Amino acid sequence: xxxxxxxxxxxKFVAPEFIFGIGARKRCPDYIRTFGxxxxxxxxxxxxxxxxxxxxxAALLRQNRIPYxxxxxxxxxxxxxxxxxxxxxxxxNDCSMILVVGxxxxxxxxxxxxxxxxxxxxxLSFEGVxxxxxxxxxxxxxxxxxxxxxxxxxxxxxxxxxxxxxxxxVSKGVVPDISLIDPETTKxxxxxxxxxxxxxxxxxxxxxxxxxASSPVTDMHALRAVEYLALYLxxxxxxxxxxxxxxxxxxxxxxxxxxxxxxxxxxxHAMAHSLGGLLDLxxxxxxxxxxxxxSLFNFDxxxxxxxxxxxxxxxxxxxxVPLQSTPRVLQEALKGLREILFLGNSLxxxxxxxxxxxMLAHRALNDPCTVTNPKDADTGDLIKIYEKILHRKIKK
Numbered sequence: 001x002x003x004x005x006x007x008x009x010x011x012k013f014v015a016p017e018f019i020f021g022i023g024a025r026k027r028c029p030d031y032i033r034t035f036g037x038x039x040x041x042x043x044x045x046x047x048x049x050x051x052x053x054x055x056x057x058a059a060l061l062r063q064n065r066i067p068y069x070x071x072x073x074x075x076x077x078x079x080x081x082x083x084x085x086x087x088x089x090x091x092x093n094d095c096s097m098i099l100v101v102g103x104x105x106x107x108x109x110x111x112x113x114x115x116x117x118x119x120x121x122x123x124l125s126f127e128g129v130x131x132x133x134x135x136x137x138x139x140x141x142x143x144x145x146x147x148x149x150x151x152x153x154x155x156x157x158x159x160x161x162x163x164x165x166x167x168x169x170v171s172k173g174v175v176p177d178i179s180l181i182d183p184e185t186t187k188x189x190x191x192x193x194x195x196x197x198x199x200x201x202x203x204x205x206x207x208x209x210x211x212x213a214s215s216p217v218t219d220m221h222a223l224r225a226v227e228y229l230a231l232y233l234x235x236x237x238x239x240x241x242x243x244x245x246x247x248x249x250x251x252x253x254x255x256x257x258x259x260x261x262x263x264x265x266x267x268x269h270a271m272a273h274s275l276g277g278l279l280d281l282x283x284x285x286x287x288x289x290x291x292x293x294x295s296l297f298n299f300d301x302x303x304x305x306x307x308x309x310x311x312x313x314x315x316x317x318x319x320x321v322p323l324q325s326t327p328r329v330l331q332e333a334l335k336g337l338r339e340i341l342f343l344g345n346s347l348x349x350x351x352x353x354x355x356x357x358x359m360l361a362h363r364a365l366n367d368p369c370t371v372t373n374p375k376d377a378d379t380g381d382l383i384k385i386y387e388k389i390l391h392r393k394i395k396k
Contacts, residue, residue: 038096104148147197149257196284228252
């Protein structure tokens with residue numbers, strides 16, 4: 001048995017209460033009453049409304065005579081302006097708690113709204129770690145994607161529209177009170193969203209596993225998440241309505257969320273945040289393309305951990321993945337998974353000049369997620385990685 005040198009270190013693990021399983025979403029009236037009732041701010045977005053989940057939950061609230069107002073002005077990368085308008089709407093309607101139905105964008109926006117109504121200042125002023133002094137109102141989450149894990153994490157990612165930059169708010173104060181995790185809600189995702197959010201979950205798991213802030217507790221969740229995702233994610237394209245497949249991916253996402261919420265992330269997310277902020281690109285797609293290249297860059301800092309990831313992803317026994325072969329096995333496994341999920345090898349970001357690439361690298365290097373990457377990097381390292389996924393688009 002390998003000796004775990006993290007056993008004697010002091011660690012903190014934060015997680016919300018959650019219920020996992022088919023039908024969990026229907027428990028929300030019970031928890032609204034548990035938190036004192038009152039008027040609910042229901043946060044969602046147009047895509048979730050089109051899928052029918054917002055209306056279903058709204059009908060459930062009406063059946064239980066729970067007053068609510070709907071706020072659905074949420075973009076795929078939630079803006080600071082949307083958070084501030086949502087907070088104003090909350091206060092105007094005398095709400096006392098927040099119920100969010102949706103993926104990572106509505107959940108992050110809902111967290112932002114809760115922060116602002118309790119602390120009465122711009123959402124951008126809470127950037128960083130442990131900068132939320134007053135807790136949010138009660139927050140209940142019903143996630144409808146299997147990937148972001150915003151419903152169990154102490155992270156909120158908000159787009160600073162003035163600077164076209166994503167900020168990270170990391171605080172125990174943004175952990176939801178309860179998450180009702182119902183895999184059935186993910187059956188309405190199209191294939192592109194299923195693939196991208198699934199790869200986001202895998203990225204959470206891998207980055208948490210190799211993070212320099214990892215622990216035996218986060219390692220356990222992270223590696224088990226990789227196992228679930230390696231097993232079920234390749235099946236979602238052909239079996240999108242299979243409850244076992246959707247539940248397996250959702251469980252992988254949940255475990256990955258518990259891991260990264262406590263071990264944080266690394267360069268993949270730092271670089272994806274930069275791409276999303278400056279170029280408004282899909283977060284999960286950015287992660288899926290960056291994960292391979294960042295993993296190869298990081299390999300020599302955590303070779304044994306990457307070896308374990310490579311073995312799981314390639315569906316091999318650990319002894320069948322020699323250390324010297326690990327980079328190749330890992331690269332082939334990640335490429336193969338992207339191929340199965342039709343995610344390609346490069347971003348369609350339009351023409352990119354050197355100034356933009358330098359800005360992307362500089363912003364990523366200053367992202368909080370870079371701090372917990374297992375290997376130090378400089379702007380030159382990040383530029384080389386960006387060029388691997390943007391190479392056909394770069395203007396000299």
